[in-house]
Amino acid sequence: MSDAIKELKKQLLSGKKNGYDRVKPEELSAMEAYCTDYKAYLDAGKTERLCAAESIRLAEAQGYKPYVRGMDVKCGDKLYVCNRGKAVLLAHIGRKSLAEGAQIAAAHIDSPRLDLKPNPLYEESELAYFKTHYYGGVRKYQWVTIPLELHGVVALKDGSSVVVNIGGDAGDPRMVITDLLPHLGAEQSQKPLGTAFSGETLNLLLGSRPIGDEEDTGRVKLAVMQILNEKYGITEDDFTSAELEAVPAMDAVDIGLDRSMIGAYGHDDRVCGYAALRALLDLEETPEKTAVCILADKEEIGSDGVTGMKSAAFDTFMEDLCAAQDVPLRVCFEKSFCLSADVSAAYDPHYADVYEKRNAAFLNYGVGLCKYTGARGKAGASDAGAETVAYVRRVFDEADVLWQLVELGKVDGGGGGTVAAYMANRNIETLDAGVPVLSMHAPFEVVSKLDCYETYKGVKAIYQA
Numbered sequence: 001m002s003d004a005i006k007e008l009k010k011q012l013l014s015g016k017k018n019g020y021d022r023v024k025p026e027e028l029s030a031m032e033a034y035c036t037d038y039k040a041y042l043d044a045g046k047t048e049r050l051c052a053a054e055s056i057r058l059a060e061a062q063g064y065k066p067y068v069r070g071m072d073v074k075c076g077d078k079l080y081v082c083n084r085g086k087a088v089l090l091a092h093i094g095r096k097s098l099a100e101g102a103q104i105a106a107a108h109i110d111s112p113r114l115d116l117k118p119n120p121l122y123e124e125s126e127l128a129y130f131k132t133h134y135y136g137g138v139r140k141y142q143w144v145t146i147p148l149e150l151h152g153v154v155a156l157k158d159g160s161s162v163v164v165n166i167g168g169d170a171g172d173p174r175m176v177i178t179d180l181l182p183h184l185g186a187e188q189s190q191k192p193l194g195t196a197f198s199g200e201t202l203n204l205l206l207g208s209r210p211i212g213d214e215e216d217t218g219r220v221k222l223a224v225m226q227i228l229n230e231k232y233g234i235t236e237d238d239f240t241s242a243e244l245e246a247v248p249a250m251d252a253v254d255i256g257l258d259r260s261m262i263g264a265y266g267h268d269d270r271v272c273g274y275a276a277l278r279a280l281l282d283l284e285e286t287p288e289k290t291a292v293c294i295l296a297d298k299e300e301i302g303s304d305g306v307t308g309m310k311s312a313a314f315d316t317f318m319e320d321l322c323a324a325q326d327v328p329l330r331v332c333f334e335k336s337f338c339l340s341a342d343v344s345a346a347y348d349p350h351y352a353d354v355y356e357k358r359n360a361a362f363l364n365y366g367v368g369l370c371k372y373t374g375a376r377g378k379a380g381a382s383d384a385g386a387e388t389v390a391y392v393r394r395v396f397d398e399a400d401v402l403w404q405l406v407e408l409g410k411v412d413g414g415g416g417g418t419v420a421a422y423m424a425n426r427n428i429e430t431l432d433a434g435v436p437v438l439s440m441h442a443p444f445e446v447v448s449k450l451d452c453y454e455t456y457k458g459v460k461a462i463y464q465a
């Protein structure tokens, strides 16, 4: 190739490069330190309630105070509200009025899991089980024969609630869902993957040791209930008003001999939740516009409900802040920008045919910007405007953020959504951006450390823009 052609190629064509060929070497230790903190955040927050509590703990350590309606809202204030223990909204009040808009990052901290049913406890063939109802998109076969732990609350009629943690601490017993042995799996193995495992077989094995006399019945179930009663003071009826979630009993670990990746439960979307939170907490000075971090619940089941992104809880928080500055909420929203910080599907060479390689997200290519999500011709997507994408390109490039423009998969290959549409529906300019994930929604997902760190840098740049 002649030099002229080489030069023309460099000028006119986009040369995608691996992030390791572009990252500044001096940033690698900061990346590693960030990822160490992120792994601890994951281990401390395996459910939305635990993650919300851990997020608040980190925020309070950086001077964030609970916002109470009617409080003054001044430049430099660091405020948060917790929505019913399951979602957190934080704001660092900027130098400019909220009439100039806010710079928002919205991530979700709920992840696919197995919730206990309202009447969960039963005994069958002298074994005790909890029945579950899966939450979010799970491939059921991935959840059997792995150790599981249980977290959540039992709310009592007197208004108090009991925090449950079975398996979360070192040395605790764990639970498991059993599976058929291959020797007897001939018939099951003929079934399509989606139907071979029924939701009604996703039952947690709890105990096998009976109490009482041999002529008694239900002795294993009673023994389990006795243990729960001794530990938590609850009876079987109390499950009626409980939220108990079975999640993988695995801590976050480095993956790969080069330690370039992190394997863990719940990267979707705590990897972006942590980036959004940490970037806010790390702001060295008061931002020009108010920076807002949203850690939402219920994204995995459609963002409905009082703690989901469709809830007026967000509008109420913003309206309260705006009211303190005599700014109408609608004026703030139309000037605001939101990075909908959620994960995308990383290209997996084993399943190349579901991706469109020219528009797929690649591990180590940086934070993935996603103009649209949706399915069947972008249905359900907010489809960010070209100007919005250009704005983020500029902000990211000026801050040396490594990014890639991505799609979820092949046209008509499936689809998915994020909270982006619910933010955009509020008249807030919104663009999806997040970390590419391998094995998304599996009990153990994989991300690259470089992409985690670039996402953090990207969110920080947005807050500071």
Ligand code: MN
Binding pocket: 108, 268, 269, 299, 342, 343
């Ligand atoms: Mn997500």
Ligand code: MN
Binding pocket: 268, 300, 441
């Ligand atoms: Mn998801």
